[in-house]
Amino acid sequence: MKYMKMAAIAMMALALFSCNKKNEPKTEAVLKICINDAELRTLGDKYNAGDQTTCESDVKITLDNGTEITLEGQDLADAKDLTKGYKKDINFVVNTVSLTANGVINTTTNITTLQGKNLKTEIALAAPATPVKVSTEGDKTVYTVILEPKPAVARLEVSGKIKGQPNAANVNAFQDITVEHVYVNNYLSTIDGTRHMCVTNGKDGFAADPALEGAMNDEIKAADKDAFEKMDKVAGYYLFPKKAKETPVAPDYFDHVILKVKITYTPEAIALDPTLEQKTVRFITIARFMITEETDLDGGFLAGVIYKLDLNELSKDFKTGDDGKPDPENPDTPDPEPNQKKQLVVKVKPYTWTAQNIKPNINGGYKK
Template sequence: MKYMKMAAIALMALALFSCNNKNNEPKNEVAQLSIRINDAQLRAMMDPAETDAQTLITDNVVLTLDNGEQITLNADEIAQAKGTDGYKKPVTEVVKTVSLVANGKIEKTTDITTLQGKDIATEIALTAPATAVSTTVKDGMTTYEVELSPVPAVARLEVAGKIVGQENKTTHKQAFKDITVEHVYVNNYLSTIIGTRHMCVTNGKDGFAATPVLQKQMNDKIEAGDKEAFEKIEKVAGYYLFPKKDDETASAPDYFDHVILKIKITYTDEALVADPTLAQKTDRYVTIARFMKSATGDLDATGFLAGTIYKLDLGELSKDFKTGDDGKPDPENPDTPDPEPTANKQLVVKVKPYTWTAQNIKPDVNNGYKK
């Protein structure tokens, strides 16, 4: 009897404990992460042959949650993420932010030379920073939803066009028969996204020095067969560039990225008569160290922004190749015997940027050319 009473008490205690535990246990809610990727605004360069091309997310899509978890999407999941409903994935923890990399990843050691020649429509690395999710609860389902708008990790600079020497407005004398761009170089660029700037020329004397090494991926010879298309901007010398580092500030004479033009000047007979030494001054350089969009200094704070194509129409330089009253080239013209001259006189070049469409740029007459 004693044992039966003890067993009954034990059963009652167990039942009471079971009831209390059922009321106090945490709810096992169902949760999901819903992600939509919007790449509709990633426009490709203004190549006349493919004016409607886009930089699209194609592969190597990795999502990173705020807890460090990474999710790699396959082709079907990428397609879902770019659809109206987005990509949905069950999750077991609270999600606060989601970031993205796609089409490859820019590492701290990635050299800018390895990115040249990449297909802008499919091969340019894209990133979206950590973006806060919105949270909704419906029918017991918690959904963490976020829309990511990735942008390219690099800027693009395109150079093309025709420089035309100007006659003197008073005497109407003309010193220039023709100005041909033979070679385009990019200088003073960031080799890596956190590294130092690469200067192919540091002394501005005797052409390009043997060191530092002149990187073949960062310059283009304008072959005779491409000359007409280059001058009509049907073909461009194009380069991907890392944006300036956060701690960099624009300062004369170097600012940020440079464009160096090797030009061949053909002078008029009248100019050669006025100055016979011009016959030895046909091979010249123009070094552009500072650019602007519409007003002097409007690119100094930002430099070339990632996700933007900057188009430098060399026709913008024409106004700076002047003829003096005496029929000789104006000594203030931007051409020099060597690239990257050491003096501080410059001309700013105006560019027109687009957000993955195009922005023209050109020299600014205020300290843009190194002279």
């Protein structure tokens, strides 16, 4: 019996040794991490093509066994050097590595708290659990991973000048169209929450309940008017992409852009229609966007992409009728979010990986 017990113990020890040996590195192991944040580019106010959003603060990597490592100082600098990488001696197997930086966006993060943040340094980034590549250097097993963190939000930039168009006889009913406010409506308040619709068929303009979110509403002040129209300054917003189970439903689709405009008509147009003097404060609600095909952005804006809406592209839709008066089919309405089922179809012309110029294409797309 004694010998049987000793034999059993020996067999257990051998089995345990075999299991451990299978899952452990040969002798020593090194974890090598590189952070490739060079693709996080943006255009902004006033960001330039090629600007980068980089991992700057609260940079935390998490291994598949739950180990967390904070990168800062020289360690962070090494990780961002793709020829070098951050290296750490370890004594366990690594399968995947994930990362968060510049803060964390979770299910309770309200999109309003992100507005106005510096896109280069303050927008939270995350890289999902990424498999490592295993190699050997001498007697060491090396686990190497290159992380490519991405933002969880899209960015929408609005700026430019709307100009009324003359008719075939070169008669223009519009003297000036000035954008006074830009507001985003029907957006996701949290990444997995409900859509926030402050204005629903907003009688009396923005005087609606609930009140407008200040963070999503830009007043184009007189001092900024010229820069806004020249696109030197933009009304910029961060937006969560649509939830996985959300489907686009006309006429609301997803994120809306509401413009409050002041229209100055020509004396000739007012003479033809004196009621125009009571139609100077108007609204334009853009509820649908597109890139090249009418449905290609019905799925909403994508995280990590900047969508740029040049308001000059709306100019073609402010027409003067053959009678010298504003065309009644123009996209302006007396109130935002009207219920008549019409949407603006907005084209998006892509630039680099994140920048896409937006220009509208009227095809029953204005919400009226």
